[in-house]
Amino acid sequence: MQFLKNISLKEYLTMQVDVQARKAVKVLSEADIEQLWKVYRHELQQALVIGGGSNLVITASPDQLVLLMEIQGIEVVHKEKKVLLQVAAGVTWQHFVEYCLNNNYGGVENLISIPGKVGAAPMQNIGAYGVEVKDTIQRVKVFDLTTGGFDWITNEDCHFGYRESIFKNVAKDKYIIVAVEFLLTTSDHTIKVSYGDVQKMLFERNIHEPRIQDVAAVVAAIRASKLPDPKELPNCGSFFKNPIVGVEVFTKLHARYPEIPHYSVDTEWVKIPAGWLIEKAGWKGLRKGKVGVHEKQALVIVNYDGADGNEILNFSKEIMKDIKQKFGIELEREVNFV
Incomplete structure (x- = not known):
């Protein structure tokens, strides 16, 4: 293991929020965790664990021990x-x-x-x-x-x-x-290409019997065309979950917005793309100060210019409040705030 003191966590978070960790440990093996528990049991129980930092926004410099998970294999x-x-x-x-x-x-x-x-x-x-x-x-x-x-x-x-x-x-x-x-x-793979964008790109590439490698290449290309690279434009990917609403709620929405995309979960519930709601409400490409919604994907909040965690949190709250007022739907964050 490797002990670190007073380090910035910016490079460990894809939203690149610059907060300082008083004490951090790079965990390199399972044995490291056992040793930490024996010596720092209380601190380990309160620790903040960071993996890729792709689904985490920290609003203040953490006082607790930070574990940077680096176990390989x-x-x-x-x-x-x-x-x-x-x-x-x-x-x-x-x-x-x-x-x-x-x-x-x-x-x-x-x-x-x-x-x-x-x-x-x-x-x-x-x-x-x-x-x-x-x-x-x-x-x-x-x-x-x-x-x-x-x-x-x-x-x-x-x-x-x-x-x-x-x-x-x-x-x-x-x-x-x-x-x-x-x-x-290892063979006879189940190929899942039900999504329209995937089917369309496979057709455009003249691939009629796709291998798993073909599916991966197409999905990677679609994601690259829609989602910003966190290294170039800090973000956490999809910021909100797609809401699941009752059939009665959906029926009323569909009457107001016949074009609303949706996916049946079962006979009682319907999933609605959060990105569509956010774009329909006018947030796509909108920027407020250092934070904004990505111009190509309404589901992605981006950190344009060194915003702190609270700015990102408050911006997300504004979006959630607006969606509630306009559609009667409560969005739920996929991203974790600490």
């Missing part, structure tokens, strides 16, 4: 018709997806180009283009901050939901995620 646990991989929490998500593509392991190709690290994937139940990471996760390895030992949590016990898991709510401060097990296909 991808291990093939078992391989026959399917392959079971154990992937360390500090592996970048992009590296993991590219590893799978290079080895022809299918299941995560639609999730290419999502920023962050593997450890955050189950926490958020990340998803894109018809796929959620819960579909491939077998178990999550955690360090239990109560007992000081490691444990495995099954997919079922993670209670995955739409951008949700126990790690975001009931077990938020109980565990540190150290590794994730994925079960992926």
